[in-house]
Amino acid sequence: MKATTKPTALVTGGSRGIGAATSRELAARGYRVAVNYHSNREAADQVVKRIEADGGEALAVQADVHDPRQAAELLERATVDGRLDVLVCNAGARFTPTPISRLTWDDFNAKVTGELASAHTLTQRTLPIMEAQGGGRIVYVSSAVADGPPTVGMAAHGTAKAALNTFARFVAYEAGPLGVNVNVVAPGFVRTEASAGMPLQFQRRLAEGTPLGRVAEPEDVARAIAMLVGEDAAFITGSVVTVDGGHGVARP
Numbered sequence: 001m002k003a004t005t006k007p008t009a010l011v012t013g014g015s016r017g018i019g020a021a022t023s024r025e026l027a028a029r030g031y032r033v034a035v036n037y038h039s040n041r042e043a044a045d046q047v048v049k050r051i052e053a054d055g056g057e058a059l060a061v062q063a064d065v066h067d068p069r070q071a072a073e074l075l076e077r078a079t080v081d082g083r084l085d086v087l088v089c090n091a092g093a094r095f096t097p098t099p100i101s102r103l104t105w106d107d108f109n110a111k112v113t114g115e116l117a118s119a120h121t122l123t124q125r126t127l128p129i130m131e132a133q134g135g136g137r138i139v140y141v142s143s144a145v146a147d148g149p150p151t152v153g154m155a156a157h158g159t160a161k162a163a164l165n166t167f168a169r170f171v172a173y174e175a176g177p178l179g180v181n182v183n184v185v186a187p188g189f190v191r192t193e194a195s196a197g198m199p200l201q202f203q204r205r206l207a208e209g210t211p212l213g214r215v216a217e218p219e220d221v222a223r224a225i226a227m228l229v230g231e232d233a234a235f236i237t238g239s240v241v242t243v244d245g246g247h248g249v250a251r252p
């Protein structure tokens with residue numbers, strides 16, 4: 001990345017859905033944002049263009065974050081003069097909900113390993129950068145399904161996200177003395193392209209069972225992430241912030 005006076009942020013999977021909203025939100029709050037994408041260059045370019053049209057700074061950076069070598073390179077390209085103030089680990093591959101009876105080891109392994117490989121590599125490479133600059137913020141995007149009641153078909157996704165939550169607790173413990181705050185946002189259902197296949201009737205029922213009366217938009221999650229990387233969250237670390245409009249508390 002070119003030199004900038006702005007604080008810098010890397011959002012993995014920053015080109016669509018929750019990541020795109022987070023890229024825009026952080027740019028609006030004064031960050032120069034590296035918008036990571038995997039395969040859809042056009043979507044990433046659109047996010048960058050919109051940020052620039054609004055007066056912000058951003059660049060699109062391709063990398064498959066599940067590949068440790070590419071994740072490490074991504075970090076090098078996203079830092080500015082060796083600085084990275086905010087890391088948001090958000091990228092998530094789409095998946096087909098599959099009951100355990102039909103869930104192959106290869107699919108289960110790929111889901112859990114992919115989630116943890118990107119979190120591990122990006123975290124391990126980011127901590128020395130943040131330590132050298134005197135601090136920073138890391139947010140992992142998990143899911144309410146990790147701690148919620150099990151639903152059929154979600155074993156691989158739920159296990160991956162539960163492991164991510166646990167990893168984040170250990171990172172928070174080790175990174176606190178380095179001046180790095182580490183937190184998790186755990187959204188319930190969010191209206192993105194990834195969730196667009198869920199029937200409208202299902203979405204309506206979810207909204208009815210949610211105290212705040214609707215399902216989440218990507219911007220709801222983006223604002224929670226922005227809150228966690230902002231000054232008001234200076235003494236918050238090791239937390240899981242659920243962003244589900246209260247759906248979890250309303251469950252029987």
Ligand SMILES: NC(=O)c1ccc[n+]([C@@H]2O[C@H](COP(=O)([O-])OP(=O)(O)OC[C@H]3O[C@@H](n4cnc5c(N)ncnc54)[C@H](OP(=O)(O)O)[C@@H]3O)[C@@H](O)[C@H]2O)c1
Pocket residue numbers: 012013014015016017018019036037038039040041043063064065066090091092093094141142143144186187188189190191192193194195
């Ligand atoms: N939507 C929900 O209801 C929901 C609920 C709870 C948690 N979440 C979590 O929120 C995160 C974002 O979900 P979303 O719904 O916003 O997904 P989405 O709309 O499908 O967007 C996924 C983003 O991740 C990128 N991506 C996918 N695999 C990647 C890889 N291997 N390397 C780099 N980038 C990759 C995509 O880039 P390309 O387009 O270039 O492939 C895209 O930018 C995920 O971690 C998901 O598990 C979502």
